Amino acid sequence: MTQWTDMQTPALTRLPDPGAMPEFYEGVVAKRGIAWVADTIVITLLTTLAGVLTLTVGFFLWPLFFLGIGALYRIATIAGGSATWGMRMMGIEFRGHDGERFDIVQSVAHVGGYYASVATVVPWFLSIATISTTPRRQSLTDFVLGSAAINRPG
Incomplete structure (x- = not known):
């Protein structure tokens, strides 16, 4: 796979x-x-x-636990390697507009954007549409942040 870090790229992005x-x-x-x-x-x-560890309290508050645990999981894994465990399994990772891996701030921003995108149907479908149609396969959140999911280099 070609490395792009030493190549000339447009000033707006290093992707x-x-x-x-x-x-x-x-x-x-x-x-x-x-x-x-x-x-x-x-x-x-x-x-x-x-839910088990909280003696079933988590089951009664399932939506809140699911959203909270999901956010923590996504932020921690993306900040720790620019990809969730599922993304690592598939050989892809996020890169910012500067071409670098995500840091904690970018991870929080991306997860926040993801949650905002999936909160209602219209942004969710717009996000799927942008992933399917943009040249860099960017979600709505990626498009706003200038980031992209790419096949892991090397």
């Missing part, structure tokens, strides 16, 4: 150019979908564990 380096974006749509399913399974298992 790989999808025209010159399409290998960074090949299959990303399907990989993001599979990673999302895998992450949802992990979050469901963690929420179930929290």
